[in-house]
Amino acid sequence: MKDKVILTDCDGVIFDWEYAFGQWMKRHGYKLYDANAYNVADRYELGMHDKKRLVRMFNESAAIRKIPPLRDAIKYVRKLHQEHGFIFHAITSLSNDQYAQHLRTKNLIETFGPTVFEKYVYLDTGADKDEALAEYEGTECYWVEDKMENADVGTRFGLQSILIAHPYNAEHKGPAKRVQGWREIYDLVTS
Numbered sequence: 001m002k003d004k005v006i007l008t009d010c011d012g013v014i015f016d017w018e019y020a021f022g023q024w025m026k027r028h029g030y031k032l033y034d035a036n037a038y039n040v041a042d043r044y045e046l047g048m049h050d051k052k053r054l055v056r057m058f059n060e061s062a063a064i065r066k067i068p069p070l071r072d073a074i075k076y077v078r079k080l081h082q083e084h085g086f087i088f089h090a091i092t093s094l095s096n097d098q099y100a101q102h103l104r105t106k107n108l109i110e111t112f113g114p115t116v117f118e119k120y121v122y123l124d125t126g127a128d129k130d131e132a133l134a135e136y137e138g139t140e141c142y143w144v145e146d147k148m149e150n151a152d153v154g155t156r157f158g159l160q161s162i163l164i165a166h167p168y169n170a171e172h173k174g175p176a177k178r179v180q181g182w183r184e185i186y187d188l189v190t191s
Contacts, residue, residue: 004085005118005141006189007133007154010092010104012146013164014077014112014182015067024058038147038168056125059095065103069111070164076182081116084190088112089119093127133157142189151176162188 011017021040022032030044037043041051058064080086094104101122108117121132129150133143134157143154146164152174154161161176162185163169172178179185 004087005089005139006080006086006144007089007091007136007141007159008144009129009146009150010090010094010108011067012070012166013144014070014073015107016070017067018166020063020067021055021058024061024063025054028054030054036167038166052126056095059125060097060100062103064094064100065107067107071181073182074111076186077112077116080186080189081113086189087118088116089121090117091121091123091129091132093123093125093129095122096124129153133159142185144185145176148172148174148176 008014025032025044032043033045034043039051040046040055041048044051046054077088081088090108092104094100101120104122105120108120123129123132130153133150133154136143136159137157139158141159142162143151143159144162144164145151145154146166146169148163148169151161151163151172155175161174163172163176163178165178165180169178177188179188
């Protein structure tokens, strides 16, 4: 399996969730306080209850259908698929809501093409990915993530974890290879 499957998170990895969420928050009257914070509560000076509620509201809104791609994701994800035969499995903590999942699937297909993603694993909003990644234990698949803890979990399961660089993961000291974008992933996977 490892030779032709790449596991990937969606938000902050192939989609620019931060940008889309920021625009949505602005439209709803919220002010950004700390652009480098990973935690939405810190970014917008919210209580934990409000943070969870607002992230879930956004993830279950129609906005999830049109989140733009992150950096160079389109070009290199497509190249990996079309030129090298890789297929992708999305593992994302979006929502348990079937309509939100449907909108995410449509966005993935529209953005990357109908044959790039073979499997979609949808977890509840903010859910840990341990159980989903455990299914791939020992496969040495590439696992692309932006959250430090999830990248480390992948490494523990014998995956080749790659961390997409963001200000909120700049201090990462774990074993995952930190990259600026998909061009570096493309070079790593195809070399």
